[in-house]
Amino acid sequence: MRREDLADLTVFLAVAEERSFTRAAAKLGTSQATLSFTVRRLEERLGVRLLTRTTRSVAPTAAGESLLETLRPALTEIDGKLATLTELRDKPAGTIRITTSEHAAEAVLWPVLERLAPEYPDVRVEIAVDQALTNIVADRFDAGIRLGEQVERDMVAVRIGPDLRMAAVGSPAYFACHPVPQVPQDLTGHACITVRLPTAGGLYAWEFEKDGRELKVRVEGQFVLNSPALHLKAARAGLGLAFVLEGHVEDDLREGRLVRVLEDWCPPFAGYHLYYPSRRQPTPAFALLVEALRYRDTQRAAQKF
Incomplete structure (x- = not known):
């Protein structure tokens, strides 16, 4: 393999993984025009089209996908071998x-x-x-x-x-207007701050367990937020109940900004x-x-x- 072949293959891998010449150029610290020229040169040398280009996206062709399956493990192994040189x-x-x-x-x-x-x-x-x-x-x-x-x-x-625990919390102002839930099922009658699962795409069902009995409650509310910090802001403002890691709310609980509920339904987990x-x-x-x-x-x- 010629040196330029390895360099061109590295460029192709970056563009294919980023699905963008712009992002790949930023990742490699070069210009978009340089990457475009490099990929075209590689395609001409191989005699096949590796990438499908549109005004909005870049995607590997069937030939490109086949090449990626070979490149990824090979370059990962090369990276590993180079990294082991640091032992010297x-x-x-x-x-x-x-x-x-x-x-x-x-x-x-x-x-x-x-x-x-x-x-x-x-x-x-x-x-x-x-x-x-x-x-x-x-x-x-x-x-x-x-x-x-x-x-x-x-x-x-x-x-x-260490093991972690979840905590269901709300503000004193919220509980001044709403009853304190005694069991997880009571949450269906409350405004709850929810989160959308980044992988599956659905809303997270709050998970509880007590005496070996597991419950998942599909809650609803005005806000769907993907930031724990925003969950706490909304809860402190009395806009609903939040379900977050215990470590996020220790100060709020100690200083009385939030009140914990259903604690006996939140056992430790890995x-x-x-x-x-x-x-x-x-x-x-x-x-x-x-x-x-x-x-x-x-x-x-x-x-x-």
């Missing part, structure tokens, strides 16, 4: 790409990165905050962070946080896990991050770090 350095180095939810990034990931960054300046970390369940292999992430129940079975999963493909060969930088994130009790963590 005195300290870990390289780039780690992670997809995560906003709460996991703030509560679990960032405190560790903030501690490690000064000691390991050659380790670069790219964090993509996304509520959807990203395909880390297809999107070429090194790892993802999600709740334990959301991790696919063919992935290596490392626990990085917390955050870092996950990555089982076939992945960890680089020193990645192994360092995994060990730093690995969940331990406070005493053991203090002894090691």
Whole structure:
């Protein structure tokens, strides 16, 4: 393979994955015109059309999809081999790409990165905050962070946080005008702040459990919001009940801005896990991050770090 072939294939992969010459150009740090010329040159050399272009979108042709199936694992393996060269350095180095939810990034990931960054300046970390369940292999992430129940079975999963709990909350002003729900079924008579599932597209049904009995309640309300911060703003304003992670509302509960209900119906569940493909060969930088994130009790963590 000639050097220009590898370079052109890398450009094609970026455009095909981004479905946009503009986004691919920004990702690669070059111009849209340069990418367009490169892809046309590759198509002419191969004698087949790889991309279908319209004024609004770019999509791989059948030949393009076939080429992508070969390119993705091959380039991922090359990236892995190059990354292992960092073992020759005195300290870990390289780039780690992670997809995560906003709460996991703030509560679990960032405190560790903030501690490690000064000691390991050659380790670069790219964090993509996304509520959807990203395909880390297809999107070429090194790892993802999600709740334990959301991790696919063919992935290596490392626990990085304690169990979590949900909390159903409302403002004192809201409960001054509405009865306090005693059981989850009572929520059908309340204004509830809902969220649309990023993957399935439907509205999230609030999940409860007590004495082994599981309940899912399809709630309704005036607002459908995909930001926990907005859920809390709406709840504090008395616009409805919110159902959020317990950690989001500790200050509000302590200071009386919000009141918790149905607490006995909200048991702990598996917390955050870092996950990555089982076939992945960890680089020193990645192994360092995994060990730093690995969940331990406070005493053991203090002894090691």
